[in-house]
Amino acid sequence: xxxxxxxxxxxxxxxxxxxxxxxxxxxxxxxxxxxxxxxxxxxxxxxxxxxxxxxxxxxxxxxxxxxxxxxxxxxxxxxxxxxxxxxxxxxxxxxxxxxxxxxxxxxxxxxxxxxxxxxxxxxxxxxxxxxxxxxxxxxxxxxxxxxxxxxxxxxxxxxxxxxxxxxxxxxxxxxxxxxxxxxxxxxxxxxxxxxxxxxxxxxxxxxxxxxxxxxxxxxxxxxxxxxxxxxxxxx
Amino acid sequence: xxxxxxxxxxxxxxxxxxxxxxxxxxxxxxxxxxxxxxxxxxxxxxxxxxxxxxxxxxxxxxxxxxxxxxxxxxxxxxxxxxxxxxxxxxxxxxxxxxxxxxxxxxxxxxxxxxxxxxxxxxxxxxxxxxxxxxxxxxxxxxxxxxxxxxxxxxxxxxxxxxxxxxxxxxxxxxxxxxxxxxxxxxxxxxxxxxxxxxxxxxxxxxxxxxxxxxxxxxxxxxxxxxxxxxxxxxx
DNA sequence: TAGTGGTCTAGACCACGGT
DNA sequence: CCGTGGTCTAGACCACTAG
Numbered sequence: 001x002x003x004x005x006x007x008x009x010x011x012x013x014x015x016x017x018x019x020x021x022x023x024x025x026x027x028x029x030x031x032x033x034x035x036x037x038x039x040x041x042x043x044x045x046x047x048x049x050x051x052x053x054x055x056x057x058x059x060x061x062x063x064x065x066x067x068x069x070x071x072x073x074x075x076x077x078x079x080x081x082x083x084x085x086x087x088x089x090x091x092x093x094x095x096x097x098x099x100x101x102x103x104x105x106x107x108x109x110x111x112x113x114x115x116x117x118x119x120x121x122x123x124x125x126x127x128x129x130x131x132x133x134x135x136x137x138x139x140x141x142x143x144x145x146x147x148x149x150x151x152x153x154x155x156x157x158x159x160x161x162x163x164x165x166x167x168x169x170x171x172x173x174x175x176x177x178x179x180x181x182x183x184x185x186x187x188x189x190x191x192x193x194x195x196x197x198x199x200x201x202x203x204x205x206x207x208x209x210x211x212x213x214x215x216x217x218x219x220x221x222x223x224x225x226x227x228x229x230x231x232x233x234x235x
Numbered sequence: 236x237x238x239x240x241x242x243x244x245x246x247x248x249x250x251x252x253x254x255x256x257x258x259x260x261x262x263x264x265x266x267x268x269x270x271x272x273x274x275x276x277x278x279x280x281x282x283x284x285x286x287x288x289x290x291x292x293x294x295x296x297x298x299x300x301x302x303x304x305x306x307x308x309x310x311x312x313x314x315x316x317x318x319x320x321x322x323x324x325x326x327x328x329x330x331x332x333x334x335x336x337x338x339x340x341x342x343x344x345x346x347x348x349x350x351x352x353x354x355x356x357x358x359x360x361x362x363x364x365x366x367x368x369x370x371x372x373x374x375x376x377x378x379x380x381x382x383x384x385x386x387x388x389x390x391x392x393x394x395x396x397x398x399x400x401x402x403x404x405x406x407x408x409x410x411x412x413x414x415x416x417x418x419x420x421x422x423x424x425x426x427x428x429x430x431x432x433x434x435x436x437x438x439x440x441x442x443x444x445x446x447x448x449x450x451x452x453x454x455x456x457x458x459x460x461x462x463x464x465x466x467x468x469x470x
Numbered sequence: 471t472a473g474t475g476g477t478c479t480a481g482a483c484c485a486c487g488g489t
Numbered sequence: 490c491c492g493t494g495g496t497c498t499a500g501a502c503c504a505c506t507a508g
Contacts, residue, residue, distance in 0.1 A: 030474060039505065041498050043278070046475085063474050063505035179464040181416040181434040181457070199416040204463075222416070228439075229414040232367035239477065265493060276479050281494085298486035298493050477491075484496075 009038055011169060017057055019168060025171060027065040028144045041110055049133075053170050056208075085115035090131050093158055096191075097125040099151050101144065108141060108217045109204035110176060113214045119145035124160075127191055134192050135227045155207045164209070171210045178204040203227060242275055244283035252292050252303055262300040265386060330391055331372070331426075332360040334386050336379065343376060343452045344439035345411060350448045354380035359395075362426055367425050370462045376452045405446045413439040415468060419456075427458045 003011075016022050029037065034045040049066055052058045058066045080155040104112070104121040122144045128136040140160070144150065147168060156162040180202045190194040201224050207216035220230055238246075251257050269280040284301055288292045293301045327453065339347070339356040357379045363371040375395070379385065382403060391397040399405040415437045423430040436459050442451040457464055 006496080012362055031473080041500085042475095043499095044497060047496085050487095061476065062476070062504085063507080065474060179414065179436055180459040181436040183434055201414055201416040201436065224415040241477080266490080267475095267494095276481085277494095279478060281476085282495095296487085297495070298488080300493060450507065471508090472506105475504090476499100477503075479501075480499095481497075481503105482496100485494090487493075489490075489492105 003039075005040060006044045006047035006051070009034065009040065009045065012046065012052045014051060014057060014169075018054075018165075022068050023160050024070050025224075026068050028068065043091055055173075066093070069138065092129040092131070094127040094129065096122070096127055096137070097123065099124040101151070109219050110206040110217060111216065112217065113213060116143040116145070116215065119143045122147065122150060130227055133226065134223070136222045137188060137191050137202050138222055139219045143214055144209065145213060147214075168211075170214065172207050174208045176206045177209075180204070184223075186222045192221070194223055196227075198223070200224070203229070240273075240275060241279045241286070242278065243284035244269065244275065246284045248283065249292060251372070252287075259303050259305050260305050263303065265300055266435075271316050327364040327366070329362040329364065329369075330359070332358065332364055334359040336386070344413070344454050345441040347453060348448060348450065351378040351380070351450065354378045357382065357385060365462055368461065370458050372423060372454075372456045374424050374454045380447055380448060381446065399444070403446075405449065406442050410443065411441045414423065414438065419458075423456045427456070429449060429458055429460075433458070433460075435459070438464070 013022075013028060019053075020142050022028055028049070031042050031045045031049065034040065034048070035042055038045075048056065049060070052066075053060060056069060059069045099122050101120045102123045108159055120143075121141055123139070123141050123158060124194070126138045127134050128138065153163070153167065156166050164172075181199055182202050184192065184194055184196055184198045184200045186196055188200060189195075189198065194200075201216075201220075201222040203220040203222065205218040205220070206215070207218070209215065214224070248257075248263060258261055263284070263422065264267075266277050266280045266284070267273065269283070270277055273280075284293065286294060287301075291304060294304045295301050332390070334357050334424075336355045337358045339352055356376055358374070358376050360368050360375070363373065388398070391401045416434055417437050418432045419427065419429055419435045421436070422432055423429075423435060424433065427435070429435075436455075436457040437447045438453075438455040438457065440453040440455070442453070444450065
């Protein structure tokens with residue numbers, strides 16, 4: 001078996017959710033139905049559903065079923081309030097540097113895991129704007145291992161994480177972050193169209209994913225003057 | 236059965252970890268040992284361990300066992316890295332203003348719920364230091380409704396949230412936050428012993444609690460130069 | 471009452487880690 | 490090699506939801 005059985009079922013269900021076969025609000029087949037359909041036991045069916053639950057695709061209701069949830073597009077745990085969510089339509093993303101192979105930088109936002117550095121490094125850089133106002137620069141590093149043809153492919157809906165999910169079946173499983181208030185340096189000031197020395201927020205992130213040896217390392221430099229970083233959290 | 240069996244095992248193991256019976260780095264009894272000890276099957280033992288895993292108490296190693304991990308304590312979702320955790324012993328808290336009844340301010344970090352404003356407002360203010368270095372000021376507002384004798388009582392272990400939990404059985408259930416990089420104003424600069432105009436991080440928080448009509452509103456002003464704000468998150 | 475998810479038993483085989 | 494955790498089977502009883 002190349003994959004575990006529950007992982008196969010998980011993948012089937014996940015892709016059907018993503019393709020809209022099971023739409024938001026729909027109920028997945030019950031655990032017993034899954035057992036019959038795929039000739040598995042409930043333990044295995046439940047394990048597959050548990051994975052979907054962990055990743056926020058479904059919500060379980062005792063006595064009713066497993067309901068497809070609206071996926072909380074969580075950029076780790078940070079969402080930009082009045083930005084990708086609230087502003088919605090008005091958000092623009094400018095690619096400053098398309099994904100390309102670079103050597104690993106001397107310093108990453110967080111120390112990398114050992115194995116990651118064995119593969120080449122992919123780097124890309126974007127600028128996020130609300131209307132015409134640039135509010136955040138974003139630099140991303142990650143290992144190219146297992147991401148075949150990543151450089152050639154277009155982002156799904158312009159989203160990096162959606163691309164990982166849809167094309168490579170990789171989900172973000174967690175993140176570690178660090179926040180720092182800094183004077184804007186020359187580059188940030190130029191990109192964000194502010195004066196050098198203006199206070200900006202730097203967010204250092206390490207995203208962990210469902211793929212071992214794949215973490216995403218990012219720096220976000222944010223002009224929080226008009227668009228502070230919002231962070232919604234429900235326990 | 237008042238509780239599920241796996242929850243009982245979970246509680247036993249958790250309290251032993253918290254009390255240090257199983258120290259950081261130790262291995263818990265193996266799944267098979269747990270089966271014998273508590274007369275359960277592996278499914279149940281694994282379910283108990285899975286809960287501990289999810290909450291970050293242990294780490295599982297194939298072929299070796301379940302190892303007790305260093306716990307990342309999440310206060311809401313913000314932890315001060317190299318501060319209440321890492322620095323540990325060296326953290327000091329200075330009460331700038333003891334809890335007292337004030338009128339509600341014109342502006343809170345987030346808009347208050349309607350009913351809260353009917354009761355008086357309790358306010359207190361603290362300064363957090365690492366050693367002799369002040370790193371964060373903290374201002375808190377909340378409704379006095381139902382918090383009898385709050386002004387007279389001492390904080391449990393110096394912790395506001397522990398006090399709410401132990402004395403009033405109120406738990407924090409979630410939070411909403413907003414981050415902003417600012418120039419330090421006169422008051423913050425004075426308290427944090429930095430120059431006015433230095434970049435600092437302001438965190439606005441609304442903590443929701445298990446008590447309806449009780450939210451905690453806070454401003455944190457942080458000097459992130461030496462001690463950036465860390466934020467550990469596992470999905 | 472029928473169907474759902476939540477818990478639990480009693481086995482089995484496998485892959486990994488260290489001896 | 491043995492013990493560990495990872496996966497899986499084939500059942501069982503329970504609590505919850507809804508017609």
